[in-house]
Amino acid sequence: MKRAAVIGLGDISSIHIMAIDKNPEITLAAVCDIDGTAREHAPKDVPFYTDFREMIEREKPDAVHICLPHYLHVPVSEEAAGRGVHVFCEKPVALNTQEAEAFAAFEASHPEIHMGICLQNRYNESVEMLKGLIDSGEYGQVTGTRGIVPWAREKSYYDVKPWRGKWETAGGGCMINQSVHTLDLLYHLGGPVTAVKASVSQLLDYGIEVEDTVSARLTYANGARGLFLATNANYRNESVQISVQMEKAEFSIIDNVLYRLNSDGGRERLVEDEKLPGTKFYYGASHGKLINQFYREIETGGSDYIHVSDAVMSIRLIDAIQKSGRSGETVQVIPE
Numbered sequence: 001m002k003r004a005a006v007i008g009l010g011d012i013s014s015i016h017i018m019a020i021d022k023n024p025e026i027t028l029a030a031v032c033d034i035d036g037t038a039r040e041h042a043p044k045d046v047p048f049y050t051d052f053r054e055m056i057e058r059e060k061p062d063a064v065h066i067c068l069p070h071y072l073h074v075p076v077s078e079e080a081a082g083r084g085v086h087v088f089c090e091k092p093v094a095l096n097t098q099e100a101e102a103f104a105a106f107e108a109s110h111p112e113i114h115m116g117i118c119l120q121n122r123y124n125e126s127v128e129m130l131k132g133l134i135d136s137g138e139y140g141q142v143t144g145t146r147g148i149v150p151w152a153r154e155k156s157y158y159d160v161k162p163w164r165g166k167w168e169t170a171g172g173g174c175m176i177n178q179s180v181h182t183l184d185l186l187y188h189l190g191g192p193v194t195a196v197k198a199s200v201s202q203l204l205d206y207g208i209e210v211e212d213t214v215s216a217r218l219t220y221a222n223g224a225r226g227l228f229l230a231t232n233a234n235y236r237n238e239s240v241q242i243s244v245q246m247e248k249a250e251f252s253i254i255d256n257v258l259y260r261l262n263s264d265g266g267r268e269r270l271v272e273d274e275k276l277p278g279t280k281f282y283y284g285a286s287h288g289k290l291i292n293q294f295y296r297e298i299e300t301g302g303s304d305y306i307h308v309s310d311a312v313m314s315i316r317l318i319d320a321i322q323k324s325g326r327s328g329e330t331v332q333v334i335p336e
């Protein structure tokens with residue numbers, strides 16, 4: 001039985017607590033939030049702390065789940081890992097490329113500690129099947145990708161948690177916070193991206209610092225073209241759409257269903273993502289799958305989960321898109 005602890009009891013923490021609760025091999029040993037009122041978001045019989053260091057010292061968890069504002073991901077992860085605790089950290093892996101690369105170097109220098117990053121959509125059934133189809137080689141090379149994230153965030157989303165609208169604490173807006181998953185998948189499915197050209201803007205008049213809308217053209221190492229569109233300015237949250245064109249076939253994930261697109265305009269349904277009752281449909285339902293996998297790998301000493309190093313490319317892409325948005329120029333992406 002592994003002992004888990006959750007640091008940060010805000011919006012996402014309930015999904016982690018639910019996944020821990022459902023896994024008979026893990027017990028929730030303790031929870032922590034600097035805000036004492038947040039204890040009501042965790043089961044009453046679980047010890048609550050306001051200081052994560054004290055919690056680790058007293059409760060000796062095997063792993064901590066980091067559900068904190070972005071600027072705390074790396075320092076708290078490294079401090080927990082330094083105390084011998086495995087770390088499962090929410091996305092994004094870091095605020096920027098420099099911090100992400102330093103975190104990946106830290107991971108490499110601590111091989112005894114598992115550090116997993118919660119880019120759970122890689123574990124959606126639709127994405128797993130599409131990745132398998134691409135890797136099989138049956139359909140030839142990827143020639144094009146498209147990712148669309150048509151989401152909506154009210155002003156209150158930023159007013160209630162001001163860290164979300166600030167560069168210093170969030171590291172950006174709709175890319176690093178909402179559509180980092182989709183950028184990660186465009187890389188996971190399409191391969192290395194070498195250059196981007198982008199437009200980065202604010203369509204919402206919320207008075208926040210960070211972007212709410214982005215369009216970007218991606219150039220892949222093999223010459224394939226990608227298009228990425230993301231916004232928080234839609235009138236409602238709609239499912240993310242991801243399309244991949246290959247030499248011999250085209251596939252799209254629409255409303256959490258993977259389709260093969262036929263040349264006559266029809267489409268063949270291949271697989272549908274599992275739905276997780278009680279969670280937002282547009283998050284993806286794979287938090288639990290990834291968390292279970294992470295703990296299995298802790299138990300067996302395996303390494304099949306999403307590492308810090310796996311998540312660095314999503315931050316390199318975001319930084320390159322931001323830079324292109326500022327300069328109006330095509331920007332090279334740092335290679336893997």
Ligand SMILES: NC(=O)c1ccc[n+]([C@@H]2O[C@H](COP(=O)([O-])OP(=O)(O)OC[C@H]3O[C@@H](n4cnc5c(N)ncnc54)[C@H](O)[C@@H]3O)[C@@H](O)[C@H]2O)c1
Nearest residue numbers: 008009010011012032033034035067068069090091161283
């Ligand atoms: N994987 C996903 O699909 C997904 C979805 C939503 C959010 N997230 C991520 O989850 C993380 C948290 O987001 P959220 O929306 O739940 O944020 P939130 O603001 O609702 O919650 C953060 C919590 O951390 C607490 N906190 C701040 N500093 C602390 C400290 N030093 N020690 C202990 N607690 C502290 C705050 O009091 C707050 O309760 C972010 O990284 C976000 O990007 C991931």
